[in-house]
Every structure is written in C-alpha cells, then in structure tokens.
C-alpha cells in the first residue's frame with residue numbers, strides 16, 4: 643500500500659537549507675551512498691514526488707543549469723502559485739492550493755509505490771495538516787546553522803521506528819502519529 647513519506651536531510655537544529663537556500667552544509671558531509679537509509683534505495687520505493695517551488699528552483703539552478711539531467715522518472719508535482727519553467731523530457735505537473743487533490747493524483751500515479759514529499763518543511767506540514775503524511779525519514783548532519791528553512795514547522799507526535807548511522811549522519815525513520823495537542 644502506498645505511503646506518503648517526507649524524506650530529507652537536516653541539520654541538527656532542524657533546518658533543511660540555510661536562509662539563502664544553500665545546501666553547502668550538506669554536500670560537504672561524508673555519506674555512504676549504499677549505506678543505511680540511502681537515497682537510491684529509498685527512491686526505488688517511490689512512485690511519485692511532490693515538492694515546493696523553492697526546492698524545484700534549487701534543482702533548476704544547481705543541477706539543471708550546470709548541465710545535469712532531471713534524475714526522476716516518476717511523475718513529479720511542483721507546488722507553486724507562479725508560472726515556472728518546465729524541464730524538457732521530465733514528467734512535471736504544476737499544482738497549487740489544497741494538497742488533497744495532489745495527494746490523490748500522486749497516490750494513483752504511484753501505482754502502489756510511495757509518494758515522496760521532497761520538501762520543503764511547510765509542504766510536509768500541509769500534508770500533515772490534512773492527515774496525509776504517514777512517515778518521516780531524516781538524515782541528520784552534524785552541523786547547526788542557527789537559522790534557515792525549517793524541517794517541519796508543525797506540532798506533531800511521531801513514533802521512532804528505526805535508527806542507523808550512515809558515516810556522518812544519524813538516520814531516523816518515524817511514523818507520524820498526528821497533531822500534538
């Protein structure tokens with residue numbers, strides 16, 4: 643059965659990017675790409691992606707603009723209120739507003755595989771607000787930033803399901819219980 647999972651790296655103090663959307667703090671860390679809770683293994687279980695426009699813009703600016711290709715074969719919903727540039731050959735669907743129809747479409751497209759909420763944190767929060775976020779997987783880098791783009795700016799209870807170390811990272815998998823009273 644399809645699950646909706648927010649999978650991301652974070653700083654120890656709960657930021658997924660700095661105030662300028664830089665991931666320098668992340669890309670310099672030591673990680674085993676075949677180690678616990680690695681990206682490729684997770685992606686193999688994913689049938690559809692949903693991301694916010696800043697995350698999409700980061701990929702455009704830092705990956706596509708430097709000659710990289712769109713790495714995802716799965717359909718990807720990009721949440722935005724603006725008209726953004728699509729990427730040739732990529733299955734990208736722009737959407738806005740309530741998250742429920744996007745969740746329904748993405749879950750149907752995933753064909754039993756998981757829906758990956760790529761980020762940012764408020765987008766994951768929108769899924770949680772609607773009771774549609776099943777799990778959170780974080781790789782915690784050994785760095786603090788003091789400020790930046792938040793990991794998950796909501797009050798939620800979660801259940802710790804799994805922990806592992808991947809070189810520099812503490813990796814943790816949680817099930818979402820629901821809003822914290």
Ligand SMILES: NC(=O)c1ccc[n+]([C@@H]2O[C@H](COP(=O)([O-])OP(=O)(O)OC[C@H]3O[C@@H](n4cnc5c(N)ncnc54)[C@H](OP(=O)(O)O)[C@@H]3O)[C@@H](O)[C@H]2O)c1
Nearest residue numbers: 651659663694695696697700721722723738739761762791
């Ligand atoms: N550490 C990691 O592994 C990791 C993972 C993912 C992302 N990131 C980074 O973290 C940062 C996240 O940026 P962010 O906090 O700004 O979050 P984001 O979710 O990437 O982008 C937020 C923007 O998405 C649009 N949006 C979100 N929900 C919407 C909705 N329901 N309807 C219409 N538009 C909606 C809005 O912009 P507009 O309407 O103006 O377009 C909103 O300002 C990025 O720099 C990204 O590269 C890091």
